[in-house]
Amino acid sequence: MLRDACPDSWGQAVLQREHKLPAGTPPVRYLMLAGNDQRWGALAVGTSKTPSVTSLSKPRLAQLDALSRELRAMAEGRPAIVGTLRRRLVHTPSLGGARPKTTVRDDEGRSWLVKPRLGSDTADVPRLEHATRLWGTACGLSFAQTVLHSGDEFSAVRVLRFDRDGERRLMCVSAATLLQTEYPGGGPGEMSRWSYPRLAEELQRIGAPPEDRVELFGRMVFNAVCGNDDDHVRNHAVVYRAQEGRWRLAPAYDAVPNTAEMPAQLAMQLSAGRFDISRESVLADSARFGFANRDKAEHHLNELLTRIEVAFDTEETVLDPDWKGALRARAVAVLRKLRIRPA
Numbered sequence: 001m002l003r004d005a006c007p008d009s010w011g012q013a014v015l016q017r018e019h020k021l022p023a024g025t026p027p028v029r030y031l032m033l034a035g036n037d038q039r040w041g042a043l044a045v046g047t048s049k050t051p052s053v054t055s056l057s058k059p060r061l062a063q064l065d066a067l068s069r070e071l072r073a074m075a076e077g078r079p080a081i082v083g084t085l086r087r088r089l090v091h092t093p094s095l096g097g098a099r100p101k102t103t104v105r106d107d108e109g110r111s112w113l114v115k116p117r118l119g120s121d122t123a124d125v126p127r128l129e130h131a132t133r134l135w136g137t138a139c140g141l142s143f144a145q146t147v148l149h150s151g152d153e154f155s156a157v158r159v160l161r162f163d164r165d166g167e168r169r170l171m172c173v174s175a176a177t178l179l180q181t182e183y184p185g186g187g188p189g190e191m192s193r194w195s196y197p198r199l200a201e202e203l204q205r206i207g208a209p210p211e212d213r214v215e216l217f218g219r220m221v222f223n224a225v226c227g228n229d230d231d232h233v234r235n236h237a238v239v240y241r242a243q244e245g246r247w248r249l250a251p252a253y254d255a256v257p258n259t260a261e262m263p264a265q266l267a268m269q270l271s272a273g274r275f276d277i278s279r280e281s282v283l284a285d286s287a288r289f290g291f292a293n294r295d296k297a298e299h300h301l302n303e304l305l306t307r308i309e310v311a312f313d314t315e316e317t318v319l320d321p322d323w324k325g326a327l328r329a330r331a332v333a334v335l336r337k338l339r340i341r342p343a
C-alpha cells in the first residue's frame, strides 16, 4: 500500500531531476519527497504523526491548457514556459503512472487528473482514452468520467478522480496490492499473480458486493474487444465507500486500445494460466466471478458482446474516420473469435 502511494516513473523522474537524486535511490525516498496533496488515496506520509495534506495552491480548470503545455515541455526536457506553473508541477509529482499528469480542481470543487498528448505519441492518446471511456460507458460498464480538451496544437484528457470527494481523500488500494504483486518490475514468476479471476476472489474476500465481480468480468471482456492490453495490475483498484461501509471496485480508468497492433493477449490472466483472448479463456474460470454455472456465464457473455458491438456504433464518436475504422475492424475480429464455440 505504501507502493501505491509512491510516485511511479513520471513522478520519480521529476523528483530525481529536482533533487538531483542518484540512480538507485530507494523508493522510500520518493515516497517521502512527494507531497500529500495530490497523493493517491488517503495515505499521508511525513515525519510527524499528522502529516500535512493541504496544498499551497490549487490549479483550476481554467489553467488546464497551460498546465498541459507545461507538462509536455517538461516531458520533452524544454525550459519552463510559465515559471509558476513549472514550479507547481515540479512540487506535485506524487501521482502514479508513466505519463505526465497533474490534478486540477473544477468550480464545484471536484478533482480531475489531467493527461496531455505528448510529442512522442504516434496517436492522439488522450482522444483514444476519452473515446474508449464513451464506448465502455455506452455498453453499461462503470468508468471514471472523462472530458476531452482539444485545440489546434494540443489535446488532453481529464479524468474525474475517484479517490477524492471534494476535499476528502478516500482510501484506495490497487489490484497490485490486493494480488500481492509488483508492477512494473517484480521477480520471475510475477506474472502468475496477475489474474482477473484472482482479483474477483479478492473483491469477494474484502466484502465488495457480487455485482463488482460481474463488472470486473465485463471489463476483462471489454479490454479484449477494444484491444486494451495495458490492463495491468496498477490499472485496477478498489475504493472504500464510507456511506456503504464497504470496499467497492473503483471505476475503470486508463483504458486505451493498443495503438500499434491488435493484441492477442491481455496483461492479466483471463483464467488460470491463460492470457490469450479466446472464448475458452474468458469462460474457463467464470465460476470465480460468481456465475452459478457455465450456461449462465455463456448467456451473460453473449449479451455483453452484443452490447459492446451495438455501443460502438451508437456512441457519439470523437475519433477520426481512420481510427474509428481501425477499431471497428479490430472489434469485429475479436467479437467473432469470442462468439465461436469450440467444436
Ligand SMILES: Nc1ncnc2c1ncn2[C@@H]1O[C@H](COP(=O)(O)OP(=O)(O)OP(=O)(O)O)[C@@H](O)[C@H]1O
Pocket: 040, 095, 096, 097, 098, 099, 100, 113, 144, 159, 160, 161, 162, 163, 230, 234, 235, 253, 254
Ligand atoms: N480517475 C482516477 N481517479 C483516481 N486515481 C486515478 C484515476 N486514474 C488513474 N488514477 C491513479 O493514477 C495512476 C496513474 O494514472 P493512469 O493509469 O491514468 O496513468 P498512466 O501514466 O497512463 O499509467 P500507465 O503507467 O499505466 O500507462 C493510476 O495507476 C491510479 O493509481
Ligand SMILES: [Mg+2]
Pocket: 097, 098, 234, 235, 254
Ligand atoms: Mg495506468
